[in-house]
Amino acid sequence: MVSFEGFRPEGSEPIYLQIVGFVKRGIVSGEIPDGDELPSRRMLSALLGVNPNTVQKACRMLEDEGILVSHAGAKSYVACTPAKREALRGELVVSGAAAAALKLKEMGVTLEEAIKLISKAWEED
Amino acid sequence: MVSFEGFRPEGSEPIYLQIVGFVKRGIVSGEIPDGDELPSRRMLSALLGVNPNTVQKACRMLEDEGILVSHAGAKSYVACTPAKREALRGELVVSGAAAAALKLKEMGVTLEEAIKLISKAWEED
DNA sequence: CCAACTGTGTTATTCGAGTAGTACAGTTCT
DNA sequence: AGAACTGTACTACTCGAATAACACAGTTGG
Numbered sequence: 001m002v003s004f005e006g007f008r009p010e011g012s013e014p015i016y017l018q019i020v021g022f023v024k025r026g027i028v029s030g031e032i033p034d035g036d037e038l039p040s041r042r043m044l045s046a047l048l049g050v051n052p053n054t055v056q057k058a059c060r061m062l063e064d065e066g067i068l069v070s071h072a073g074a075k076s077y078v079a080c081t082p083a084k085r086e087a088l089r090g091e092l093v094v095s096g097a098a099a100a101a102l103k104l105k106e107m108g109v110t111l112e113e114a115i116k117l118i119s120k121a122w123e124e125d
Numbered sequence: 126m127v128s129f130e131g132f133r134p135e136g137s138e139p140i141y142l143q144i145v146g147f148v149k150r151g152i153v154s155g156e157i158p159d160g161d162e163l164p165s166r167r168m169l170s171a172l173l174g175v176n177p178n179t180v181q182k183a184c185r186m187l188e189d190e191g192i193l194v195s196h197a198g199a200k201s202y203v204a205c206t207p208a209k210r211e212a213l214r215g216e217l218v219v220s221g222a223a224a225a226a227l228k229l230k231e232m233g234v235t236l237e238e239a240i241k242l243i244s245k246a247w248e249e250d
Numbered sequence: 251c252c253a254a255c256t257g258t259g260t261t262a263t264t265c266g267a268g269t270a271g272t273a274c275a276g277t278t279c280t
Numbered sequence: 281a282g283a284a285c286t287g288t289a290c291t292a293c294t295c296g297a298a299t300a301a302c303a304c305a306g307t308t309g310g
Contacts, residue, residue, distance in 0.1 A: 013137055014267060029233035040286060051269050056288075072287045073276030093234055093242065100225030101246035108154035109218055111247050115240050117222035122236050125227055137267095139297060165256060176299045181258075197257045198306030 001037050002026070002078065004047055015050055019058035021092075027067065027080050028089045038068065038076040126162050127151070127203065129172055140175055144183035152192065152205050153214045163193065163201040 007022050009015045026032035038044070041059065045052040059076065062068035066084065070076040080088070104114045132147050134140045151157035163169070166184065170177040184201065187193035191209065195201040205213070229239045 012139060012142070016267085017137065025228070025232045029231060031233075041288090042286090053270085054268060057267090059287090070287060071276080074278080074286060076287080089232070093229065093232055094246075096225065096228050096232075097239065097242035098246040098249075100221060100228075101243050102250055103150065103221050104218065104225075105247060105250060106154060107150045107214070107218055107221075108156075111244060114222065114243060114247070117218065118226050118239060118243060119236060121219075121223040121226035122230060122239070125223075125230060141297080166258090167256090178300085179298060182297090184257090195257060196306080199256060199308085201257075 001039065002032050004039070004044065007048065009048065009050060015054050016058040016061065019048075019055065020061050023058075023062060023067070023078075024088055024092055027078065027085060028092055032078055034078060034080050034085075036078045038078065040075070126164065127157050129164070129169065132173065134173065134175065141179050141183040141186065144173075144180065145186050148183075148187060148192070148203075149213055149217060152203065152210060153217055157203055159203060159205050159210075161203045163203065165200065 002023070004022070007019075009018055011018075023032065038059070039047065041052050041055050045055045048055070059068060059070065063070055067078065067080055067088075068076055069079040101114065104117075109117070127148070129147070132144075134143055136143075148157065163184070164172065166177050166180050170180045173180070184193060184195065188195055192203065192205055192213075193201055194204040225243075226239070229242075234242070
């Protein structure tokens with residue numbers, strides 16, 4: 001069963017996109033294995049304190065991307081082949097690192113300084 | 126005069142917040158010096174292709190934070206003491222690095238891998 | 251002075267995200 | 281079979297972001 005313990009909606013990004021991102025990152029990290037069961041829409045919405053429709057929208061998006069399999073009446077399961085997992089990893093990690101690097105660089109931070117800051121943040125978490 | 130050449134609204138983040146962030150990063154990088162003149166609301170909205178009210182909302186927020194000085198009828202100028210600039214730098218750089226580190230770490234990326242990715246993204250931009 | 255700018259404020263409208271409640275159909279298990 | 285779940289669909293509503301079109305007051309330069 002996929003655990004949503006470390007997840008709380010925050011910031012201005014739409015909640016359903018945050019849910020999608022959370023699941024994707026969980027898959028990439030290996031924390032969410034292939035075939036893992038997803039909590040029901042109602043269960044999950046209660047756990048996260050958000051509306052069932054918001055959860056449904058996230059699930060719909062995950063299903064459209066082929067990461068989730070849902071059948072009416074039955075439970076939902078994560079379906080992610082190793083190939084798709086690698087593609088996801090590339091998509092998320094590279095874009096994430098690039099976006100962070102771009103913003104830091106834009107502020108006049110040197111590469112050495114950036115590495116130092118990243119390393120420091122790494123420890124503190 | 127503050128240049129908005131490298132700026133285009135994108136993503137789900139509200140445009141007025143993106144404008145605020147752009148100006149803040151410009152100040153931190155030194156690209157926008159203290160006392161620099163800001164394009165008028167109408168001029169800026171035409172340049173960015175957004176509504177004057179959206180620009181006004183961003184300017185209002187910057188003024189509330191003491192980064193911008195506006196007088197009715199007169200032009201607007203950036204007003205940022207060295208101390209405030211350092212505070213901004215800390216706020217943006219540290220939080221940016223921390224957010225990047227958190228996301229990468231969450232995906233099971235090692236620190237060495239993260240540094241490698243950041244370095245690569247640094248060159249490519 | 252006066253025309254052309256500047257910032258500011260107001261009202262109305264559109265649009266998407268999120269909330270709320272309900273209904274329906276398929277499955278799973280006893 | 282029947283109860284209890286499951287996903288799915290739908291409508292109505294609130295709220296904030298963004299747009300649009302103004303009106304008003306202060307500043308500036310010819």
